[in-house]
Amino acid sequence: MKAILVIGDGLADRPLKELGWKTPLEAAQKPSLNQIAKTGVCGIMDPISPGMPPGSDTATLALLGYDVLRVYSGRGAFEAIGSGINVLSGDVAFRCNFATVDENLIVLDRRAGRIANEDASELAESLQKIKLKEPEIEFLFENTVQHRAVLIVRNHGLSPIVSDSDPGKVGEGVLKVKPLDKSSEAKLTAEIVNELMHEFHKILKEHPVNNERVKRGLLPANMILCRGAGSVPEIKPLSQIYGIRSACVGATPLVRGVCKAAGMKLIDVKGATGTPQTDFMAKAKATTQAIKTNDFVLLHVKATDVASHDGKVKQKIEMIEKIDRMLGYVLGNIDLDSTYLAVTADHTTSSLTGNHEGDPVPIAITGPYVRTDDVEKYDERACAKGGLNRIKGIDLMPILMNLIGKTKKFGA
Amino acid sequence: MKAILVIGDGLADRPLKELGWKTPLEAAQKPSLNQIAKTGVCGIMDPISPGMPPGSDTATLALLGYDVLRVYSGRGAFEAIGSGINVLSGDVAFRCNFATVDENLIVLDRRAGRIANEDASELAESLQKIKLKEPEIEFLFENTVQHRAVLIVRNHGLSPIVSDSDPGKVGEGVLKVKPLDKSSEAKLTAEIVNELMHEFHKILKEHPVNNERVKRGLLPANMILCRGAGSVPEIKPLSQIYGIRSACVGATPLVRGVCKAAGMKLIDVKGATGTPQTDFMAKAKATTQAIKTNDFVLLHVKATDVASHDGKVKQKIEMIEKIDRMLGYVLGNIDLDSTYLAVTADHTTSSLTGNHEGDPVPIAITGPYVRTDDVEKYDERACAKGGLNRIKGIDLMPILMNLIGKTKKFGA
Numbered sequence: 001m002k003a004i005l006v007i008g009d010g011l012a013d014r015p016l017k018e019l020g021w022k023t024p025l026e027a028a029q030k031p032s033l034n035q036i037a038k039t040g041v042c043g044i045m046d047p048i049s050p051g052m053p054p055g056s057d058t059a060t061l062a063l064l065g066y067d068v069l070r071v072y073s074g075r076g077a078f079e080a081i082g083s084g085i086n087v088l089s090g091d092v093a094f095r096c097n098f099a100t101v102d103e104n105l106i107v108l109d110r111r112a113g114r115i116a117n118e119d120a121s122e123l124a125e126s127l128q129k130i131k132l133k134e135p136e137i138e139f140l141f142e143n144t145v146q147h148r149a150v151l152i153v154r155n156h157g158l159s160p161i162v163s164d165s166d167p168g169k170v171g172e173g174v175l176k177v178k179p180l181d182k183s184s185e186a187k188l189t190a191e192i193v194n195e196l197m198h199e200f201h202k203i204l205k206e207h208p209v210n211n212e213r214v215k216r217g218l219l220p221a222n223m224i225l226c227r228g229a230g231s232v233p234e235i236k237p238l239s240q241i242y243g244i245r246s247a248c249v250g251a252t253p254l255v256r257g258v259c260k261a262a263g264m265k266l267i268d269v270k271g272a273t274g275t276p277q278t279d280f281m282a283k284a285k286a287t288t289q290a291i292k293t294n295d296f297v298l299l300h301v302k303a304t305d306v307a308s309h310d311g312k313v314k315q316k317i318e319m320i321e322k323i324d325r326m327l328g329y330v331l332g333n334i335d336l337d338s339t340y341l342a343v344t345a346d347h348t349t350s351s352l353t354g355n356h357e358g359d360p361v362p363i364a365i366t367g368p369y370v371r372t373d374d375v376e377k378y379d380e381r382a383c384a385k386g387g388l389n390r391i392k393g394i395d396l397m398p399i400l401m402n403l404i405g406k407t408k409k410f411g412a
Numbered sequence: 413m414k415a416i417l418v419i420g421d422g423l424a425d426r427p428l429k430e431l432g433w434k435t436p437l438e439a440a441q442k443p444s445l446n447q448i449a450k451t452g453v454c455g456i457m458d459p460i461s462p463g464m465p466p467g468s469d470t471a472t473l474a475l476l477g478y479d480v481l482r483v484y485s486g487r488g489a490f491e492a493i494g495s496g497i498n499v500l501s502g503d504v505a506f507r508c509n510f511a512t513v514d515e516n517l518i519v520l521d522r523r524a525g526r527i528a529n530e531d532a533s534e535l536a537e538s539l540q541k542i543k544l545k546e547p548e549i550e551f552l553f554e555n556t557v558q559h560r561a562v563l564i565v566r567n568h569g570l571s572p573i574v575s576d577s578d579p580g581k582v583g584e585g586v587l588k589v590k591p592l593d594k595s596s597e598a599k600l601t602a603e604i605v606n607e608l609m610h611e612f613h614k615i616l617k618e619h620p621v622n623n624e625r626v627k628r629g630l631l632p633a634n635m636i637l638c639r640g641a642g643s644v645p646e647i648k649p650l651s652q653i654y655g656i657r658s659a660c661v662g663a664t665p666l667v668r669g670v671c672k673a674a675g676m677k678l679i680d681v682k683g684a685t686g687t688p689q690t691d692f693m694a695k696a697k698a699t700t701q702a703i704k705t706n707d708f709v710l711l712h713v714k715a716t717d718v719a720s721h722d723g724k725v726k727q728k729i730e731m732i733e734k735i736d737r738m739l740g741y742v743l744g745n746i747d748l749d750s751t752y753l754a755v756t757a758d759h760t761t762s763s764l765t766g767n768h769e770g771d772p773v774p775i776a777i778t779g780p781y782v783r784t785d786d787v788e789k790y791d792e793r794a795c796a797k798g799g800l801n802r803i804k805g806i807d808l809m810p811i812l813m814n815l816i817g818k819t820k821k822f823g824a
Contacts, residue, residue, distance in 0.1 A: 014781040023783075048822060050803055051810025055823025068823070075824030095824060228824050254824060352781070356821050358814035359783070381783050381799060390801035 001404035002291050003340040003367075004330065005298045005396075007063065008323055009056055009252070010305030010349030012361040012380050016313060024308075024316040024351065025362070025379040030324040032331055033364075033378035036343055040366030042375040043388025045396065047347050051358040054393075056305070059346035060258045064298075065397030066235055074160050074230020075254060080150040082257025082266075085142060087232050092158045092189055095228040095254070096141075096149040097166065098123065098221035105174040105201075105223070107167060111147040112221035115213075122209050123221055124149060130199045137192055141200075141224075144253045145274050151226055153192055159185035165197050166225035174223060193226060200224045237263025238296070242397075242406040247290045249283050250274075250300030259298060274302040276315060280322045284329040291334060295404065301326070308349035316351055340367030340403050342396070343378065363388060363396070367403060413816035414703055415752040415779075416742065417710045417808075419475065420735055421468055421664070422717030422761030424773040424792050428725060436720075436728040436763065437774070437791040442736040444743055445776075445790035448755055452778030454787040455800025457808065459759050463770040466805075468717070471758035472670045476710075477809030478647055486572050486642020487666060492562040494669025494678075497554060499644050504570045504601055507640040507666070508553075508561040509578065510535065510633035517586040517613075517635070519579060523559040524633035527625075534621050535633055536561060542611045549604055553612075553636075556665045557686050563638055565604055571597035577609050578637035586635060605638060612636045649675025650708070654809075654818040659702045661695050662686075662712030671710060677702075686714040688727060692734045696741040703746060707816065713738070720761035728763055752779030752815050754808070755790065775800060775808070779815060 015021040025033075046052070047059040048068060057075045058068045076093035087093055098120055100109040120143040127141045140152040161180045167173060177193045179186030201223055204210060210220035238246050240263070248259035249267050251274035256266050269286045271279030278301070287299045301323055307316035330341065345361035362383035364375070373387035384390075391399070401407045427433040437445075458464070459471040460480060469487045470480045488505035499505055510532055512521040532555040539553045552564040573592045579585060589605045591598030613635055616622060622632035650658050652675070660671035661679050663686035668678050681698045683691030690713070699711045713735055719728035742753065757773035774795035776787070785799035796802075803811070813819045 015783060021784075044799075044801065049810065050807035051812070051814040051819055053814065053819055053821045055821055058823025072823060079824075350781075353817065355817075358810060358819050381785060384783070384785065384799040384801065385797075390803070 011345035042386025062393035075228035078257030082253035113219035164227035423757035454798025474805035487640035490669030494665035576639035
């Protein structure tokens with residue numbers, strides 16, 4: 001027995017007036033998702049805890065069965081690990097954005113117009129050349145996808161207990177990074193990052209790539225915003241907990257980082273980008289391929305979340321319909337007598353507020369021996385009537401592992 | 413976005429033979445409650461934990477989002493705080509009743525015939541004049557509403573780990589207060605309270621007010637029963653947790669004390685008494701007024717619980733119908749496009765046993781962006797089929813705060 005877990009990032013939503021008070025899931029054409037609901041057991045799930053809006057990192061960790069409220073150690077480390085950067089114990093990693101600021105360091109665009117990979121790579125390369133005042137401190141700056149990047153500061157005596165430089169909002173000024181406790185480690189870390197932010201800006205604002213961008217009518221990526229300082233989490237790999245071989249099909253560095261930290265094999269898929277332009281069918285094929293040699297495969301799709309953050313309801317529906325066709329392929333190309341297929345979201349993202357919200361997400365599990373229920377549609381409200389009732393994210397992995405015979409009896 | 417939480421004290425019940433196996437909620441005419449269920453998302457809720465009968469203090473604390481099993485420090489302190497008494501750190505506070513006992517100190521009525529406020533005040537004043545043997549120990553005795561009163565003992569070296577003098581039942585003898593651990597503090601506290609109980613009885617049994625009551629055919633309030641020793645709980649105010657301004661509309665000192673401990677503003681409403689004779693419409697008006705300047709208002713109604721404790725099923729139904737009209741006013745006088753309205757109970761009170769029971773309570777939340785369900789009636793059984801499924805009391809506040817955009821994302 002094997003299991004595939006499909007996570008639609010920010011797939012769930014709230015009812016929207018423009019959809020006649022339906023959610024995007026309710027409004028979409030989604031025969032395969034409905035088939036999974038119809039042939040499976042459904043429910044709703046609080047990724048972490050009722051009402052608590054999760055990040056994609058904390059939610060994915062929870063859906064992999066970890067107690068995030070205990071083990072979570074900041075998002076920066078996951079982003080870095082997921083980007084293939086070797087994060088060492090003691091490193092402090094930040095999640096960064098290329099951003100656009102005005103001459104007073106007021107943020108005009110937190111994503112520098114979603115800058116293309118090529119421009120971001122060239123800028124990142126220049127930034128790596130900076131020499132810090134403290135020569136024994138190393139740093140690594142690497143762009144990942146589009147405006148996203150990773151900063152690692154490396155030395156003995158650093159601490160992730162520091163604040164963000166990213167104000168999180170357009171129209172506000174770039175923040176000084178501050179120590180969040182009284183340790184000398186946090187103080188030093190904040191000083192180094194502030195020095196780096198300053199040097200980065202000096203290079204970026206004069207950079208030929210940005211001059212060229214402005215000529216082309218694009219926003220210059222003249223600032224680096226950093227947030228989510230973190231260090232490597234200490235968690236047991238899934239292989240050790242359940243005795244399984246597992247793999248992840250996903251393009252988003254943050255999610256790949258979580259999966260790698262869980263000891264999963266990362267599968268690179270050509271054309272998988274973590275954007276609405278991702279190659280859904282390539283991911284489907286990679287998944288059906290991966291399940292042949294693994295007990296558990298996580299298939300993650302970022303596109304739905306991107307659409308909701310941007311408030312693009314029509315695009316979110318399109319992405320749901322593409323996920324549906326992707327699942328159609330998966331259903332047609334796995335052995336349904338020996339494979340469980342679970343579909344859920346890591347969190348609700350409201351297309352109205354553009355934020356992650358703490359509302360529960362739908363969950364459906366189909367496969368040979370589930371206790372099917374009466375639910376015939378895959379959406380937030382239909383699944384709420386399902387046989388799983390309301391579960392927590394941390395319970396999903398044990399439920400799936402139990403179905404495929406990988407849990408151990410507790411007691412006699 | 414704002415939220416109003418209406419708590420009907422002991423609103424939920426068990427099916428009763430005399431109502432053709434309906435519950436009082438199922439038997440009542442309640443168009444407004446049904447409208448809230450119909451336009452909202454429903455569920456059932458375990459105020460603390462399945463099967464655990466909560467007090468009104470622990471349940472209200474839980475419904476405000478606190479982990480009562482960890483922070484609860486006895487009801488006495490809440491009763492006192494809610495009565496406007498300044499409880500200091502280290503004080504031990506007791507919840508007291510004026511009661512009627514016979515010459516052998518057997519309890520004949522635990523509420524001295526629900527003695528009127530005027531009689532209780534005059535008696536309380538006499539009791540405050542007692543001089544204790546240990547001169548450095550201070551005490552405060554104040555009546556609150558009807559038979560209810562508060563006793564505070566104040567000194568260094570006291571402890572709330574002592575038992576009650578209230579046997580909790582008619583027909584049983586008044587109990588000696590005993591230390592519940594081996595500390596000298598608990599021993600001293602028990603001794604002081606026993607001395608006070610003895611002195612109180614000596615004064616009360618000869619008191620002219622009681623002689624007058626007997627002449628009028630009323631029960632004499634010739635004993636003080638004390639229970640629920642407690643000290644001030646250490647909890648963060650709601651303003652600090654969610655960044656909200658909040659207020660409480662309620663008359664019961666115990667509930668007011670919980671709300672005050674949570675940092676809520678207490679609103680005094682003329683005619684609100686915590687009894688079945690309370691002015692429901694005045695409370696409704698106070699609530700619609702308060703929500704204009706607050707993010708969150710708790711509206712508490714005691715009357716349903718009073719009726720159930722007394723086994724008055726018809727009165728309980730009447731109280732539910734009054735709550736319904738109260739809610740009709742609230743619904744008609746708030747901005748439903750920007751206000752969430754949640755209605756629940758703090759616990760089930762069985763009109764048959766007269767006790768708080770550990771059965772779940774119904775919950776319905778209406779408001780602009782809830783995921784509505786098929787539930788059309790507000791009662792224990794209809795709500796059990798709702799989209800919220802089964803939640804815990806501690807989760808309610810995060811759910812409401814998430815709806816009004818006051819929760820913080822955990823993770824990236």
